[in-house]
Amino acid sequence: MQIFITFTGPLRQAGPNAVDVPEGTTLADVCRRLADESAGEVRRHLLTVDGDIEPSLLVAVNGAGVPPEERSCRRLVDGDELLLMPPIAGG
Secondary structure, eight states, X not given: OEEEEEEXXXXXXXXXXXXXXXXXXXXXXXXXXXXXXXOHHHHHHHBOTTSSBOTTSEEEETTEEOOGGGTTTXXXXXXXXXXXXXXXXXX
């Protein structure tokens, strides 16, 4: 199945825009895969040192936010659109 990904903020140059994943793949599985395939800066925004999804990362599936406590078990389906947005700070 195919999942479409939009990266925003500091990750907007990250890729890919779509990934093929097996049935039953979770949101956490996709984030770990993206982190493993990316450079250190992307990994830092996606995962904690322990390999969990970074709790400050805004994650939405098909426009609906996914709270941190649901990310490890949220299963994706073919055609889901995943938004990954790290917090933006500054002043």
